[in-house]
Amino acid sequence: MVEMRKPIQVSEAIERVLGYRNQGATEYVSINDCDNRRLGVNIVAEEPVPSFDKSPYDGFAFSSADTNGAGRNHPVQFKVVEHIGAGQVPVVKLKKGQATRIMTGAKIPEGADCVAMFEICQTYEENGQSFMTIKRQMNAGQNIIRKESEVTRGTKLVDRGKLINPGVKALLATFGYSEVCVAKRPVVGVIATGTELLDVNEELQPGKIRNSNAYMIESQIIRAGGECKYYGKLADEFEPSYKLIRNALNEVDMLITTGGVSVGDFDLMPAIYEKLGADVLFNKVAMRPGSVTTVANCAGKMMFGLSGNPSACYVGFELFTRPVIQQYLFNPNLFLKRISAVLGADFPKPNPFTRFVRCYITYDDAQIQAQLAGMDKSNVVTSLAHSTCLMILPGGTRGFQTGDEVEVLLLEDNDGQREFQHVQRRD
Numbered sequence: 001m002v003e004m005r006k007p008i009q010v011s012e013a014i015e016r017v018l019g020y021r022n023q024g025a026t027e028y029v030s031i032n033d034c035d036n037r038r039l040g041v042n043i044v045a046e047e048p049v050p051s052f053d054k055s056p057y058d059g060f061a062f063s064s065a066d067t068n069g070a071g072r073n074h075p076v077q078f079k080v081v082e083h084i085g086a087g088q089v090p091v092v093k094l095k096k097g098q099a100t101r102i103m104t105g106a107k108i109p110e111g112a113d114c115v116a117m118f119e120i121c122q123t124y125e126e127n128g129q130s131f132m133t134i135k136r137q138m139n140a141g142q143n144i145i146r147k148e149s150e151v152t153r154g155t156k157l158v159d160r161g162k163l164i165n166p167g168v169k170a171l172l173a174t175f176g177y178s179e180v181c182v183a184k185r186p187v188v189g190v191i192a193t194g195t196e197l198l199d200v201n202e203e204l205q206p207g208k209i210r211n212s213n214a215y216m217i218e219s220q221i222i223r224a225g226g227e228c229k230y231y232g233k234l235a236d237e238f239e240p241s242y243k244l245i246r247n248a249l250n251e252v253d254m255l256i257t258t259g260g261v262s263v264g265d266f267d268l269m270p271a272i273y274e275k276l277g278a279d280v281l282f283n284k285v286a287m288r289p290g291s292v293t294t295v296a297n298c299a300g301k302m303m304f305g306l307s308g309n310p311s312a313c314y315v316g317f318e319l320f321t322r323p324v325i326q327q328y329l330f331n332p333n334l335f336l337k338r339i340s341a342v343l344g345a346d347f348p349k350p351n352p353f354t355r356f357v358r359c360y361i362t363y364d365d366a367q368i369q370a371q372l373a374g375m376d377k378s379n380v381v382t383s384l385a386h387s388t389c390l391m392i393l394p395g396g397t398r399g400f401q402t403g404d405e406v407e408v409l410l411l412e413d414n415d416g417q418r419e420f421q422h423v424q425r426r427d
């Protein structure tokens with residue numbers, strides 16, 4: 001008698017997976033190598049920004065009180081007593097009627113409380129001495145970037161777990177982080193199972209296919225922020241499969257296998273979980289594709305038994321493995337961002353189970369439309385190349401029509417969201 005499996009809801013399956021609190025670790029990398037890593041610590045302003053009063057313009061710094069009474073017909077004259085560029089420190093303390101010729105970014109001299117741009121000043125030389133006149137009254141503080149005006153010392157600027165983008169990298173450099181504490185990428189082992197599998201460089205043979213899942217999953221692991229350790233492909237033979245899987249578990253943070261999780265005569269994963277003494281969290285999920293996705297925990301290591309069918313394998317990874325990788329990376333937004341969109345084509349198939357349809361987004365007349373990426377079958381690989389989103393079509397429905405509002409998970413967005421369910425609905 002074939003085993004009858006009881007499907008559980010996707011949200012319940014995710015809860016079971018995340019019930020195991022996976023703990024990340026940190027490491028230091030050079031600032032040159034930190035792009036696309038996630039921060040292992042909060043970034044706190046180690047110094048105020050700016051750390052000194054500075055000029056926002058190329059012009060003259062002086063005391064605004066010296067321009068009292070200045071006007072169109074009443075120029076006031078300054079003796080230019082110093083000339084500084086950014087990086088130079090003024091040494092002259094200005095007295096009444098004196099100005100410093102100052103460049104953008106340079107430190108404001110003592111005795112000055114404003115800066116006038118070159119454009120509103122007139123300059124001349126007399127006996128080798130520079131002078132400047134101005135026909136406007138200036139105010140105290142005018143055109144001065146105050147010390148601490150952007151950030152005071154000790155302010156928390158970016159949280160641990162944030163993806164290091166160009167702006168975060170600028171902050172790291174601003175505060176002198178030549179070495180950056182980042183989340184260690186979890187090592188995700190990958191094993192492809194199936195006697196039918198050929199290597200990518202092999203010619204096709206009757207009844208055989210090239211192993212595409214391993215490459216696809218490697219790419220998904222990298223996109224999610226993990227590190228892939230590929231163990232190769234295995235024929236559907238129990239002992240060698242069991243041994244490789246058991247040994248691989250010792251070397252990785254979590255392990256993905258593809259194929260062999262259904263009820264076929266050569267689907268060996270259920271027996272392997274049993275011999276390993278793994279705790280099987282579920283082996284049937286009320287979703288398509290990927291209903292056979294199995295997740296187990298073996299001595300604290302998560303084992304993702306993804307389907308052999310490429311589309312099912314892909315979806316299983318995004319729903320169950322990706323959030324665990326985010327836990328390791330301290331990313332509080334474990335889940336893919338969910339947005340509302342309008343269905344761009346009819347989808348007449350009834351859905352007994354929740355369906356995750358591979359799609360991409362277009363923008364038409366300010367409307368976000370979800371377009372089908374291609375054939376919607378568990379065994380297809382071609383539609384995956386065009387998939388940037390997964391459209392969620394709830395179970396128990398009779399199909400959907402063009403123009404229906406649907407929810408869509410964004411696969412290429414880096415922000416994500418804290419909850420699996422939609423946070424905000426547009427009604």
Ligand SMILES: Nc1nc2c(c(=O)[nH]1)N[C@H]1C(S)=C(S)[C@@H](COP(=O)(O)OP(=O)(O)OC[C@H]3O[C@@H](n4cnc5c(N)ncnc54)[C@H](O)[C@@H]3O)O[C@H]1N2
Pocket residue numbers: 192193194196197209210211212213214258259260261262263264267289290291292306307308309310312378379
């Ligand atoms: N009697 C039943 N049969 C099946 C059921 C079921 O409930 N009862 N479920 C079906 C569903 S749904 C799926 S999905 C598949 C899942 O099968 P497995 O996860 O056990 O995977 P395999 O049998 O090993 O392979 C399925 C399919 O995928 C191809 N494959 C496998 N590995 C790769 C790879 N690395 N790269 C590319 N393609 C791969 C393999 O050749 C098969 O065609 O089971 C259904 N059957």
Ligand code: MOO
Pocket residue numbers: 287288289290291292293307309311312378379
């Ligand atoms: O798990 Mo299968 O992918 O539901 O078709």
Ligand SMILES: [Mg+2]
Pocket residue numbers: 259260261262263264266267308
């Ligand atoms: Mg099978």
